Amino acid sequence: MKRKTLLAAELSWTEFEEYMRHDDVLIIPVGMLEEHGQHNPxxxxxxxxxxxxxxIGERAGALVAPVFPYGYGPEGKxxxxxxxxxxxxxxxxxxxxGACYAKHGARRFLFVNGHGGNAGVLRMVTxxxxxxxxxxxASTEWWLLVPQIKPELPCNDHGGFYETSCMLAIKPELVDMNRAQDPVPDTILSEHIRAGYTxxxxxxxxFATIDDYRLGRAGNLGAPPQGANERIGADVLEAYIDYNAGLIGELRKIELQNKGN
Incomplete structure (x- = not known):
């Protein structure tokens, strides 16, 4: 017997059609393929x-589309x-x-964004x-959201302490902490302007695009990755997942009119 699943790619087209008859929510994760230090994939x-x-899909009982693995990130070219x-x-x-799903019943989307460079584009897509x-x-990003929920988790890095901790909680076999390096020190551009993680x-x-000052050979920014651990990563991810599951519940409560009304 086929197991029950909330992953859209594992459904038949008739199962997808049936699901959309009673729930019009779809989660779309969006990622990126880019450097995150020499220790992260x-x-x-x-x-x-x-x-x-x-x-999030499991907790909210919502369908999840396959992750889109590419994004916008010219700074690391x-x-x-x-x-x-x-x-x-x-x-x-x-x-x-999104439009393909919208044509077949999806009316409420949550974009789970994994990469900062995608944020502006996703706002236009919404x-x-x-x-x-x-x-x-709706579109959310863990590194912006979690510090608002838990100020003790600032998530102020790229491939550093917090992002590496998340990877250790998800795919520790892909993280090589022996290759972790300190980030590039902040660059003093003028008396009062510094370039680092921000x-x-x-x-x-x-906001300013001056990445030549920010990225060195290591490829990670902000909080140093040394000391990253699975427990911190799990705390970051749990806060983000719980928030988004609740957000989906609220999105379901909003009455949507038919297009053109």
Missing amino acids: LGTDTYIAGHCAAL KFPGQVSLSPQLLRKILYAY GDLWYDYHALC VTYQGEPF
Whole structure:
């Protein structure tokens, strides 16, 4: 007998059709293939997004689409193995991904985003799906959300302490802590501007694209990876998963009108 599953790829088309008759929620994880230090795999963002999406789906009783493993990340193009799509192409692909499901009943989407460079594109995609299909879309990122829920977990790194801890909780066999290196020290660009994990003026972050100052040979930023551990990673992931499961419950309560009304 076929086991019960909430993974869309494991359903037949008739099972998917039947599921959409009683629930119109779909979770879409989006990742990236890029450097995360010499100790983490290129697929770090994809593994974290896919893992979280599957557990959110279990907890919320919602279908989970296959993870999309590519994103937008030109800052790491000097690192072998990195794959970066243009933001225009990524927007078209993710829109088409959602639209295919929207045409067959999905009306509420949760994008579980594993990569910072995807955030701006996903915000546009959520608007595209709303205006074209009246589909209610949410998009969340663990590194921004968790510090708001648990200030003791700042998640202030790329391939550093917190992201490495998440990987140790998910796929420890892919992490080689013997190769972990300290991040590049913050670069002092002017009297009050520093470039590190974030770019800051008088200690407060602002956006600027100056990655030549931020990325060294190691490829990780922010909190050093040394000391990363599975327990911290599990705490980070649990906070994120629990929040998103609750968010889906609230999204289900919103009454959606038919498009054109």
